[in-house]
């Protein structure tokens with residue numbers, strides 16, 4: 424069996440047996456090989472680059488994962504060839520790539536997204552929430568000294584306040600440490616933002632307050 428990184432393990436944990444998945448930007452395709460073995464069913468995996476798919480092909484062969492179907496294509500393009508797909512995985516990319524790929528998601532047949540952005544997860548979250556999905560679950564994972572936010576979205580609407588959109592609905596064993604890191608980042612920002620940027624500073628102070636409240640609620644559990 425494949426040993427996944429903690430980050431990929433968390434992404435995999437958000438996939439249910441009934442999901443019909445296209446993993447966009449699969450690269451090595453290890454996640455899809457793992458999932459296809461776990462559920463003994465077809466997983467579609469695509470990438471923009473043939474060179475990435477060569478690696479994926481080699482891994483599919485190595486693990487004898489004949490239920491992983493590899494496609495070459497940009498973003499959601501491969502969906503044309505796999506019309507039964509109802510779930511998209513997008514992980515390990517920057518926020519702009521993810522947002523660009525998801526630009527047409529609102530009017531698609533996709534009803535579930537599992538997303539992990541390597542940068543600005545709050546920008547991706549806000550975009551997805553605006554485009555007809557709600558957060559079904561969200562976790563923070565510490566993997567090789569980097570905190571990753573992994574979010575599972577389902578189609579539908581829910582109301583979130585400003586901080587829930589910004590920070591998310593995260594849980595997980597690493598949440599308290601992650602919040603401490605986020606508070607530190609905010610405090611550093613306060614040292615560099617000029618005093619006359621009153622509203623920006625106020626916003627950051629409110630964020631610190633929200634994060635502290637979230638931290639206190641974890642400590643009490």
Ligand SMILES: C[S@@+](CC[C@H](N)C(=O)[O-])C[C@H]1O[C@@H](n2cnc3c(N)ncnc32)[C@H](O)[C@@H]1O
Nearest residue numbers: 447448449450470471472475496497498514515
């Ligand atoms: C760093 S890898 C991440 C691999 C894997 N998803 C993971 O989480 O470990 C990012 C992959 O996304 C692919 N990619 C970037 N933009 C893409 C796009 N618009 N459509 C399809 N694949 C894309 C790249 O070619 C690369 O193989």
